[in-house]
């Protein structure tokens with residue numbers, strides 16, 4: 001992509017009301033814009049990142065045996081009355097009536113809809129287990145939308161649901177999801193903690209939360225330095241590790257994923273049953289598994305930035321390489337930039353060429369801000385020696401290479417990283 005033709009509206013300063021580092025950088029790097037409180041637009045660069053995260057999630061979900069579907073955003077309130085969650089989530093739901101007077105809501109989550117679907121199409125033990133997932137926009141009228149897309153009223157979630165004959169089946173699927181989640185967050189380039197949630201919040205079942213340590217995290221977890229034990233903070237008193245008795249330490253975190261052994265909570269309320277081998281009717285055992293897909297963008301930035309801007313992990317970055325011709329009026333400089341561009345694109349790399357007019361200073365600042373891992377800087381001075389610079393965004397390192405070995409050097413650097 002040529003920057004002069006791209007829609008990347010970078011900003012020198014972040015708006016005053018942006019508190020979190022990730023929020024400021026997302027705005028400044030021209031990745032998102034707020035339309036109204038809690039409601040965000042994803043600009044081309046932001047959408048590229050969102051798409052890359054979704055690709056990782058799809059790959060790992062598909063590999064785990066889950067099947068993708070797409071449920072509807074619009075849901076009849078009637079369905080929610082069956083589980084009583086129309087009351088429980090009354091404040092959170094965005095409700096409306098259509099012209100026929102039907103009471104509807106924009107889905108804040110999808111347990112009811114998916115359980116109803118499975119209930120209508122599964123009747124025998126032979127059809128179980130089944131694991132379904134979707135990546136979709138959720139709507140929640142949050143009391144306090146905050147930190148940009150970390151807590152928004154409209155956001156993208158991956159939600160998966162497992163349906164099993166018995167507890168043993170659920171535990172197996174749960175384990176598979178647990179492993180897939182670890183792979184997903186690792187591939188996203190973030191460090192995370194997994195809390196062993198106190199059982200009892202939702203009927204004594206097992207659940208785990210995936211938490212990303214970050215300054216702007218709203219959730220506080222307690223962790224043990226000695227043995228890796230982690231739990232969410234429920235009461236504010238000094239607590240010791242239940243395993244090794246070391247005093248627990250506090251950390252601010254962002255919740256990016258939550259997996260839950262639901263049991264029969266929804267299947268019972270909605271009558272999702274199956275006939276077992278003996279022809280006896282049993283209730284389906286469920287699990288649910290969520291990832292905050294759009295929130296992940298912010299969590300990644302919280303852990304991957306410096307004072308100059310974002311530092312994208314290679315597998316998340318909107319581009320692999322940024323080409324920066326320093327003098328936009330020097331034919332040799334510009335010609336070489338275009339040559340590298342087409343050669344790298346031909347090799348399958350995602351390349352952004354900063355062909356804008358304007359000072360080198362502005363281009364360097366924007367380059368650091370949008371955080372592409374590799375930068376090729378082509379300048380008159382180096383060219384006189386037949387050299388070009390390759391800059392590593394994360395290491396803040398510059399490698400000087402012969403102008404004829406730029407493409408092979410880059411190909412090597414990218415291969416090494418991935």
Ligand SMILES: Nc1ncnc2c1ncn2[C@@H]1O[C@H](COP(=O)(O)OP(=O)(O)OP(=O)(O)O)[C@@H](O)[C@H]1O
Nearest residue numbers: 149150151152155157255256257258290291292295
């Ligand atoms: N308002 C929101 N904006 C962006 N992402 C969200 C929001 N609410 C939840 N998520 C993401 O969706 C995932 C699954 O949703 P879930 O219903 O488990 O969240 P939650 O428990 O309500 O999260 P939180 O405690 O942060 O409100 C969460 O782990 C989180 O990453």
Ligand SMILES: [Mg+2]
Nearest residue numbers: 092140142151
């Ligand atoms: Mg919530």
Ligand SMILES: [Zn+2]
Nearest residue numbers: 224227241244
């Ligand atoms: Zn311990």
